[in-house]
Amino acid sequence: MLYREAGDFKTTYSTDQQTFPIKSERWLFWAFIAFAFLVVPFLINDYWNKAVLVPLLVWSMAALGLNILVGYCGQVSLGTGGFMAVGAFASYKFMTAFPGLDMFSVVILSGLVTAGVGILFGLPSLRIKGFYLAVATLAAQFFLVWMFNKFSWFYNYSASGQITAPERTLFGIAVTGPSSLPWATYLFCLTMVFVFAWIARNLTRGRIGRSWMAIRDMDIAAEIIGVSPLKAKLTAFAVSSFYIGMAGAMFFANYLGAAEVTEAFGIDKSFLALFMVIIGGLGSILGSFLGAGFLVLLPVLLKNVMVGYLGWPTDLAAHIQIMLIGGLIVFFLIVEPHGLAQLWRLTKEKLRLWPFPY
């Protein structure tokens, strides 16, 4: 009943192939977007901004990027943390070297730098696959973190190796730095994620995305029908790293404001992003968001429930939270190995037939 499809006729190819073919779902999507853009900025405060929404958006961007590589192109990567570090340090260098640059350009440029680094570390993927590639990308993770810690040019020779984001603006409104208002930071991140999720969705539907999926499903067959593995794999690495680099830039500049490479971009970040993609759903744009939501929001929610409501000791709550989330990950992977996106897909199938299933 929720999805009333009667009378919703598709008369052209473009209406038939659109992302949200069901009318009511299209409405739901636009209502949600309108709420996020038009209502949330008026309600948001520092806590919601820094502890809930901006981390969610930043991690959604990172998960989107990793999903393109792992979910769409089938190249396992454990270098996400390192690539986020590239984005963060590139944005720091751009912000300090070109103080006049607006934040949008900084994030895009950082993404481009990361894309270049991603192509470089994607080269082994032309020769090795699967677990072996995962190990090669793991090397990228360790190498990049070591490099940003070792060479002080990257952190402008500061004594501590910390990088701190100066105040940068977009259209004259501060979106980074301590005096940026919550709504400005939030809207900036939301716009970036919205635009690039849109692009990602359409990339994956088009020729490039299909070549990625062909490589993922069977690389030899793909090569025989004329998909160039070199182009497909390297574009996947480039696009994926571009997204992850932008996520890293926003992670550092908009979210944390200061970062230290070993602490902020360690191997745990690579795993976190991979978990998001796997739990959310490999090869699904929605899945990237659901996975990020699951792993970013749930810990904050559990902490608030256990410490804020139940008044438990903070260390007990922290330990129980780790156990609960671990348990939930196992639970979701058992009941739905294809991720939360598949759960949503199944729910939608059922709702379309409800209340008269056949």
Place this chain on the structure above:
Amino acid sequence: MKLTKLAMAGVLAAFVGAVPAKADLVFPSLSYRTGPYAANGIPFADGYADYLTLINERDGGIGGVKIANPECETGYNTEKGVECYESTKGQGALLYQPLSTGITYQLIPKATADGIPVHSMGYGRTSAANGKVFEWIFNYPANYWDGASVIINDILKNNNGDIKGKKIALVYHNSAYGKEPIRTLEELAKKHGYEFTAIPVDHPGQEQKSQWLQILPRPSGLRPDVGLGRDECRCHPGSGEHPLSNGSFLRHLVVRF
């Protein structure tokens, strides 16, 4: 769908309702009772809470006003530190003890903009000692540069003021925390003419035997005259053992906060 909506409503309610009641004097404790450095975080958090309880019980608070000490677990993690800062800030926090150099760096600009003092007691950003630039940041009674300088002075004293040509090695935690005194030690090396070597130990520091073996007095080792350890303060049970188990170089000095 209904379930989803209910769940969403529950989530919203939990987020909104999580702000506890306001107390008169709020000293948030950003503790780290979990994670690799918990061995040092637990006693500190307990001590801080105990002292504030003592003041509440014995003196009836400060000037008759009770102290509230809301605790927030950071696990020495900067992201959780941000969450903790934002969640306790609204309760009228009077002073922050970030208890982590990384979190301190993050809070310096924020707390300055919000006008909340940060007391990074002997840690954090050393240059914050300059009150003209960092109006809201206090790192008394000492900072990392003090630690380095005190050690060098002590070595000077024990060597009758002449340490020219001596080798001094610093085994440091490879982070903002560990790197802070390097500049000071390098500058002092120029002044006093000792040979300075810095040897990093990476987070979390379980395995640091190779670094300590590097400074053993063996033919292949650096054979320093003094080994400085600035990794233990990362509160790790693994760290103190190695220098003791090989127990063989001339002197080993440790900075501990």
